[in-house]
Amino acid sequence: MVVLVIGVALLAAGAFGALSSLTISRSFTEPHPGEYVSAEIVLNTTSALVISSPSANGGVVHAQDLDLVNSTNIGTYAIPINAHGAGSDTYTRLTGDYYYIAFASTPPGATIVATPLSLGIIRYGALALLGLVCILAGIVVAVVGAIQKSPTRVAPQT
Secondary structure, three states, X not given: OHHHHHHHHHHHHHHHHHHHOOEEEOOEEEEEOOEEEEOOEEEEEEEEEEEEOOOOOEEEXXXXXXXXOOOOOHHHHOOOOOEEEOOEEEEEEEEEEEEEEEEOOOOOOOEEEEEEOOHXXXXXXXXXXXXXXXXXXXXXXXXXHHHHHOOOOOOOOO
C-alpha cells in the first residue's frame, strides 16, 4: 500500500511540474482586417511549439518580421514546420521571440502550446514515469498479498 501511495504522489508531482512549464495561448488581436496575430511567444530556452487547428493561410514568424508579413508572402517568412499531424503543426528547437499569424475572414480557433525542452522538463517526465512504475508495483504487491492472505482450503476426507 505504501508503494502505491508513493507512486501516486510521484506521478502527481511529475505531471504538475511538467504541466506548469507549458505556455498555452488562444487569444489573437486583429491589427488589420483579416489579419490575426497571437500574443508574443517568448522562448528563453530551446522549446517546441505546437499549433493545434492551424489556419490554412498562417504560420509562425520571427518577431522582427511581423511588420513585413502579409497574406501573400506569409510562406516566405513562416518558420518551416517540423511535423504535421492530428490537426496540429509542430515546430522544434526554437529559441527567441515569435508570433503566430493567420489570415482569415474570422478569428482562428488555433491553440498555441509552447513546451520548453530543458533538463527540468525531462526530470518532471522521469518523476512521473517513476510514479507510474511505483503504482504498478504497488498493485502487483497488493494482489500478491491478497492471494497469500486468502485461507487455503483443505479437501474433505472420506
